[in-house]
Amino acid sequence: MINVLWLQGGACSGNTMSFLNAEEPTVVELVTDFGINILWHPSIGLEIGEQVSDLLKDCISKKIQLDILVFEGSIVQGPNGKGTMNYFADRPMMNWVKELSEVAQFTVAIGDCATWGGIPAVPPNPSESTGMQFLKKDKGGFLGADYKSQAGLPVINIPGCPAHPDWITQILVGIATGRAKDILLDDYHRPKTFFTDFVQAGCPNVNNFAQKVDGHFGKRGGCLFYEVGCRGPMTHASCNRILWNRQSSKTRANHPCLGCTEPGFPHHDLQKGSVFNTMKYLGVFPQDVPTGQSKLLYYARAGWEKVLPTNKELTVTSK
Amino acid sequence: MESKELNISPVGRVEGDLDVKVYMEGGVVTRAHTQAAMFRGFEKIMQGKDPQSGLIVTPRICGICGGSHLYCASSALDTAWKTQLSPNALLLRAIGQATETIQSIPRWFYAIFATDMANKKFASKPLYQEVVKRFAAYVGTSFQKGVTASGRPVEVYALFGGQWPHSSYMVPGGVMCAPTLKDITRAHAIMNQFRNDWLEPVWLGCSIERYLQVKSWDDLMAWVDENESQRNSDLGLFIRASLEFGLDTFGQGVGKYLAFGTYLHKDRYNRPTIEARNDALISAGGFYDGENYHALDHMQVSEHVQHTWFKDHAPLHPWEEPIPTPVETSTILTETDFDGKYSWSKSPRYMEHAAEAGPLSRVIMAANPANLEHQNRDPLFGDIMKEKGPSVFTRTLARMHEAPRIYEYINEWLGQIDLDAEFYIKPEERDGKGWGATEAARGALAHWIEIKNGVIENYQVVAPTTWNVGPNDGEGKPGPIEAALEGTEIEDAHDPVEVGMVARSFDSCLVCTVHAHDAKDEKELARFKL
Ligand code: SF4
Ligand code: SF4
Numbered sequence: 105m106i107n108v109l110w111l112q113g114g115a116c117s118g119n120t121m122s123f124l125n126a127e128e129p130t131v132v133e134l135v136t137d138f139g140i141n142i143l144w145h146p147s148i149g150l151e152i153g154e155q156v157s158d159l160l161k162d163c164i165s166k167k168i169q170l171d172i173l174v175f176e177g178s179i180v181q182g183p184n185g186k187g188t189m190n191y192f193a194d195r196p197m198m199n200w201v202k203e204l205s206e207v208a209q210f211t212v213a214i215g216d217c218a219t220w221g222g223i224p225a226v227p228p229n230p231s232e233s234t235g236m237q238f239l240k241k242d243k244g245g246f247l248g249a250d251y252k253s254q255a256g257l258p259v260i261n262i263p264g265c266p267a268h269p270d271w272i273t274q275i276l277v278g279i280a281t282g283r284a285k286d287i288l289l290d291d292y293h294r295p296k297t298f299f300t301d302f303v304q305a306g307c308p309n310v311n312n313f314a315q316k317v318d319g320h321f322g323k324r325g326g327c328l329f330y331e332v333g334c335r336g337p338m339t340h341a342s343c344n345r346i347l348w349n350r351q352s353s354k355t356r357a358n359h360p361c362l363g364c365t366e367p368g369f370p371h372h373d374l375q376k377g378s379v380f381n382t383m384k385y386l387g388v389f390p391q392d393v394p395t396g397q398s399k400l401l402y403y404a405r406a407g408w409e410k411v412l413p414t415n416k417e418l419t420v421t422s423k
Numbered sequence: 424m425e426s427k428e429l430n431i432s433p434v435g436r437v438e439g440d441l442d443v444k445v446y447m448e449g450g451v452v453t454r455a456h457t458q459a460a461m462f463r464g465f466e467k468i469m470q471g472k473d474p475q476s477g478l479i480v481t482p483r484i485c486g487i488c489g490g491s492h493l494y495c496a497s498s499a500l501d502t503a504w505k506t507q508l509s510p511n512a513l514l515l516r517a518i519g520q521a522t523e524t525i526q527s528i529p530r531w532f533y534a535i536f537a538t539d540m541a542n543k544k545f546a547s548k549p550l551y552q553e554v555v556k557r558f559a560a561y562v563g564t565s566f567q568k569g570v571t572a573s574g575r576p577v578e579v580y581a582l583f584g585g586q587w588p589h590s591s592y593m594v595p596g597g598v599m600c601a602p603t604l605k606d607i608t609r610a611h612a613i614m615n616q617f618r619n620d621w622l623e624p625v626w627l628g629c630s631i632e633r634y635l636q637v638k639s640w641d642d643l644m645a646w647v648d649e650n651e652s653q654r655n656s657d658l659g660l661f662i663r664a665s666l667e668f669g670l671d672t673f674g675q676g677v678g679k680y681l682a683f684g685t686y687l688h689k690d691r692y693n694r695p696t697i698e699a700r701n702d703a704l705i706s707a708g709g710f711y712d713g714e715n716y717h718a719l720d721h722m723q724v725s726e727h728v729q730h731t732w733f734k735d736h737a738p739l740h741p742w743e744e745p746i747p748t749p750v751e752t753s754t755i756l757t758e759t760d761f762d763g764k765y766s767w768s769k770s771p772r773y774m775e776h777a778a779e780a781g782p783l784s785r786v787i788m789a790a791n792p793a794n795l796e797h798q799n800r801d802p803l804f805g806d807i808m809k810e811k812g813p814s815v816f817t818r819t820l821a822r823m824h825e826a827p828r829i830y831e832y833i834n835e836w837l838g839q840i841d842l843d844a845e846f847y848i849k850p851e852e853r854d855g856k857g858w859g860a861t862e863a864a865r866g867a868l869a870h871w872i873e874i875k876n877g878v879i880e881n882y883q884v885v886a887p888t889t890w891n892v893g894p895n896d897g898e899g900k901p902g903p904i905e906a907a908l909e910g911t912e913i914e915d916a917h918d919p920v921e922v923g924m925v926a927r928s929f930d931s932c933l934v935c936t937v938h939a940h941d942a943k944d945e946k947e948l949a950r951f952k953l
Binding site (some may be wrong): 114115116117119120121122124125147178180182183184188189190191192194195222223224226227228229230231233265320321322323324343348349350351352354355357358359360362370374375376377378379380423 | 460461462463464465467468469472473474475476478479480483484485486487489512530534561567574577578580581582583584585586587588589590591592594596597598599600601603604609749751753754755756757767842843845846847848849877878
């Protein structure tokens with residue numbers, strides 16, 4: 105049996121809502137088939153009243169073994185580092201997190217707020233929010249760059265706004281079935297099994313991307329990279345392979361990828377002109393180019409390809 | 424494994440913490456204070472940013488009604504930018520809003536509300552065994568069916584928005600998506616499954632058409648007794664058990680109701696303006712003061728911050744309000760001075776009144792005889808309010824009553840989408856003020872925006888939870904939940920399930936903690952997570 109404690113800091117509950125949509129396994133099966141014992145969760149916990157703080161104290165004193173600490177939401181440190189903008193069980197939440205993370209076998213951050221600070225940490229960051237072990241791209245965060253859980257791993261980051269239910273349940277199942285050693289992490293501590301490929305892999309618009317054919321809102325066909333700011337080529341995530349709600353993904357519904365699994369989300373800090381619009385140099389060249397390509401090379405090639413005759417008929421998608 | 428550990432309920436009680444301090448005398452609540460215990464400052468974050476920031480930021484205010492925030496954010500820009508909306512755009516936005524709301528109905532009922540009906544307080548009642556069998560958390564026979572079915576409607580949302588929660592597919596000028604034939608046919612099929620798996624066989628015990636013939640309290644009682652299948656449906660059981668358990672006798676509230684209304688008619692709001700909105704609504708908005716209906720006028724909204732941990736200002740309309748500046752003195756409930764500031768929530772008022780937001784307000788608006796032909800006209804709750812008045816039962820019935828109607832709307836709107844016509848008309852950005860509003864599953868939600876020099880100058884959000892859980896206003900008048908708790912009789916001070924039921928009947932999107940106190944010696948008697 106694996107004891108899981110799930111807490112929420114500066115959160116919107118989106119990751120919990122997403123988690124509840126899980127299918128393989130469902131949240132119920134997670135408990136019944138995989139021996140995951142949810143010690144407490146703000147929405148799927150029991151009515152245990154002041155037992156909540158007793159339970160947290162028992163985890164801290166190791167009376168109860170805390171196998172996995174799951175945290176959703178940013179770590180609220182305001183005002184002035186006191187953390188009193190987010191009370192929980194009569195203390196600043198951040199104080200609980202500090203002590204619990206020291207005893208947890210595994211510490212898992214779920215969603216962008218817990219991983220990189222997310223939207224609450226967008227300047228001017230009124231709640232002094234940070235992620236568990238990162239603030240945006242900078243390692244450190246609340247627990248510090250050197251933090252390791254009892255099992256010797258740093259914080260396992262499952263980003264996304266929200267995280268896809270499969271990304272959450274599979275990591276929990278991985279730990280529960282003794283496969284923690286197979287959870288390989290990238291530089292941002294994301295499990296490589298979900299975050300190696302780009303969102304673009306599996307996107308129905310890739311032909312149009314290659315042909316440099318523009319997509320627009322309210323019209324199928326065309327790639328959303330050139331005008332409306334799709335971040336699919338720069339974003340590591342499996343959204344077009346493991347579909348959302350079993351049905352779709354953003355780019356399948358003609359919605360530009362917002363790059364929500366990358367530490368920069370929301371990108372360009374929401375500055376003027378950056379929302380649903382491709383930021384450009386000199387009005388022509390996209391500021392962000394597909395990851396792994398040099399900007400100069402990309403511009404040169406793109407300029408060349410734009411003038412090549414392309415089979416634009418291809419892009420007309422049937423209704 | 425013990426059954427205790429299996430007690431998992433997919434609940435929407437989330438997003439921060441709500442603490443409630445309750446004072447009791449002779450087993451009756453004399454005073455109650457609500458305290459919201461988390462601050463993130465989203466309005467401050469949006470100031471000075473891209474005008475469209477609200478489309479990405481505000482759904483993340485609440486992951487449970489993120490789609491409703493998106494609806495408001497895009498509508499606020501529509502009015503500020505004077506966009507044009509095609510019938511398809513209005514239909515797809517309404518479908519998104521309706522699917523999010525209808526998923527919340529079974530999820531809320533089984534996971535949050537009905538589990539309390541299995542509390543031992545009711546153990547001596549004849550229907551108790553049946554209630555436990557069906558509604559007990561996690562193991563109840565209807566619990567799993569309802570909770571599983573609740574995942575269906577948001578699959579339809581995902582077909583158009585890419586995912587739920589947290590899509591941004593509604594944008595000023597329309598929607599991003601351009602559905603294909605297969606999206607529409609799939610959506611129909613998914614909704615049919617929702618009806619066939621839960622809505623008709625489990626919840627109603629009859630066809631949607633039969634249920635919608637119920638027009639009065641007497642009709643409803645006759646409907647319950649009409650046949651075994653209706654009597655024994657979850658709705659039939661809920662009604663019979665509620666009356667037997669006395670859920671119709673407490674949790675009255677402030678007796679004033681506010682709804683902003685929702686679902687804009689596809690042909691009546693193609694040039695969106697704030698003034699044209701009332702008549703274009705399908706689910707009507709308005710303010711009901713307990714006797715009279717008043718047409719909705721957003722200029723009647725003001726917010727008080729006297730008891731909020733923000734820098735003081737006079738009660739102001741959201742367009743005039745400053746971006747909130749936190750004060751440094753937030754304290755935990757046990758150390759709080761309730762004459763001073765005690766919550767992160769503001770106290771919104773309509774015509775200076777505290778008003779209840781939520782499904783009960785919506786069904787009261789549906790009973791307004793002045794509603795137009797294309798609007799939802801449903802006299803049922805006008806009659807129920809006369810016969811029974813507000814209560815925990817009435818509020819919950821109102822929530823559940825909406826499911827069949829919303830189901831019909833979704834199918835009707837899917838049928839009206841014209842695959843050859845436009846979904847998006849590119850607007851021109853401009854400076855100005857805008858207002859966008861809707862009904863989230865849990866009530867009136869609105870965004871006010873001001874754009875200056877091409878960036879956001881001011882953004883103010885008033886959520887249903889703000890209406891319901893807000894603290895006292897400047898004149899010391901309590902908020903709706905504070906008021907609804909007063910007078911509640913508590914049988915066992917160490918298990919005040921009544922308090923929980925009152926708070927939950929409002930379905931605030933906060934985790935609530937109730938601290939029960941003795942009114943005389945201020946001693947804390949008990950504390951409960953709800
Ligand atoms: S840029 Fe976006 S829309 Fe274009 S192919 Fe890549 S993921 Fe798809
Ligand atoms: S498509 Fe992009 S924005 Fe959407 S969930 Fe995936 S990574 Fe996030």
